[in-house]
Amino acid sequence: LELVFKEMQTGFRLNWTPVKEPLGFVKLVEWVSKKIQILNSFSTRDGMLHFSLCFYTFICRLNQELLVENNTTLCNRTVPATHLVGDSSSSVEFFVAVAVLAFLYSMVALLVYLGYMHVYRDSDFGPMFDFALTAVFAFLWLVCSSAWARGLQTVKDATGTAGIESTLALCTDKDVKCEVTEYASLRSLNISVIFGFLNLIIWVGNAWFVYKETRWHSQKVNAQQAAGRGPNPAPI
Numbered sequence: 001l002e003l004v005f006k007e008m009q010t011g012f013r014l015n016w017t018p019v020k021e022p023l024g025f026v027k028l029v030e031w032v033s034k035k036i037q038i039l040n041s042f043s044t045r046d047g048m049l050h051f052s053l054c055f056y057t058f059i060c061r062l063n064q065e066l067l068v069e070n071n072t073t074l075c076n077r078t079v080p081a082t083h084l085v086g087d088s089s090s091s092v093e094f095f096v097a098v099a100v101l102a103f104l105y106s107m108v109a110l111l112v113y114l115g116y117m118h119v120y121r122d123s124d125f126g127p128m129f130d131f132a133l134t135a136v137f138a139f140l141w142l143v144c145s146s147a148w149a150r151g152l153q154t155v156k157d158a159t160g161t162a163g164i165e166s167t168l169a170l171c172t173d174k175d176v177k178c179e180v181t182e183y184a185s186l187r188s189l190n191i192s193v194i195f196g197f198l199n200l201i202i203w204v205g206n207a208w209f210v211y212k213e214t215r216w217h218s219q220k221v222n223a224q225q226a227a228g229r230g231p232n233p234a235p236i
Helices: 002-008 022-041 089-115 117-122 125-159 161-167 187-211 215-229
Strands: 042-045 048-051 066-068 072-074 077-079
Touching: 022 089, 022 187, 089 117, 089 125, 089 187, 117 125, 125 161, 125 187, 125 215
Parallel strands: none
Antiparallel strands: 042 048, 072 077
16 A cells, blocks of 8 residues: 555656546546536525525425414314425435535546556556445445435325325315325436436446456456466376
8 A cells, every 4th residue: 555655656647548448438427427416416596505406405304394384274274383294304415425425536536547547557456445435336326316216205205195185184074175286396306316326327337347457357367267278288
């Protein structure tokens, strides 16, 4: 490890060749996709930074949003204060945190590929460390995308007709029918879930290309080649 750091101090050698190879190209795709995802996850309105995935935190913390204010008259009945049910804040925050960390790591990895590939390929530590982190991020994309998909389904269930009927006590009366007639567009949120699973595929593919740079792969290939050649024939 110490030798690797000493070699990296020898100088930055800009080389665009790695970007033309699968190893660097996939990493570039990861970096660009994370940048787009992060920019789409945040927006500025009224001079304040808002989390667009949460629609002003409403979609994240449903249990803090009033469905009906206290002493509201509905269908000739006085209804007490009623909140929506559900909290998807942890899943969406985890999802965006993984995206931010993946963006930062992709940026650092690209820097190493473009300027220090001579050090990267001359050492065992670089490819092995890269493979380990890439595999971890692939797993995190699986977890966070699944969690956010479940959180989004919770939002849909809580704000649908069945969810409102189970939340609002007024809807239990036989002569009262509750129905949601207008729905907010959740297209961007559905796209974010798809985007998460696409990132999973990209990172799994990148893990394979990084694995091919490690000594584990080279040792396996050398062993297979040696086995294919077979033993040397005995001299006559």
